Amino acid sequence: MFALVESGSVTKFFKGNKGITIGDTQYPKQIFQWSNEELQAIGIYPVRVDTTNKKDEAWYINTNITYAVDGDEVVGSYSTATAKEIEDRNEVDDDDNPLLDDDENQIVTKGLKTIKKEMINNQCAGILQPSDWRVIKAKETSTTMDSGWKTWRASVRTKCNSMQTQIDGATNVEELKALFEYTNTGTEANPVYTRPLGEFPVK
DSSP: OEEEEETTEEEEEEOSSSOEEETTEEEOGGGGGSOHHHHHHTTEEEEEEEOTTOOOTTTEEOOOOEEEEETTEEEEEOOOOEEOOOSOEEOBOTTSOBOBOTTSOBOEEOOHHHHHHHHHHHHHHHHHGGGHHHHHHHHHTTOOOOHHHHHHHHHHHHHHHHHHHHHHHOOSHHHHHHHHOOEEOSOSSSOOEEOTTOOOOOO
16 A cells, blocks of 8 residues: 655555546556655655554454654554453443433443353353253153263353353453463474363363
């Protein structure tokens, strides 16, 4: 990407794949094959984006990119990212009164803890669903479900509850994020990737 710099400020961006017009002068797309010195002579600089401050958008809110001339290039940069809220937030109006929905219920914006716990619950339900028929059959026929399946299903629910407890225990975004991050606990030749949150039992 390229930028047009006029009076020290970035005024326009170009992808570099078609001709452009600067003032009253038209240039073919081949202009972007010129040397940097030739381009800068007419106010065009290559653009580089510095992602040092950019963070994972699943956990943080990044700022918009700001662009500025830096030597022989235009550099786009992010300001400090803001961590998303991990706790639920009750919404209020400008007078600090509770915001209610049409049914007079408090409007709540879900925090990351709730979002992640709902995700874990959905995963748990999805794992158990294929064997739900075994539970239904045992109830409808007054028989006993295979003990192996019964034990496994209980272990899945236990792990789900354990994961929820771990999520609830996080006090900030970095702690919560770390629960889901995989690291190699094995070797380079024989990698074993695990995460603090663990995994559901496999049947």
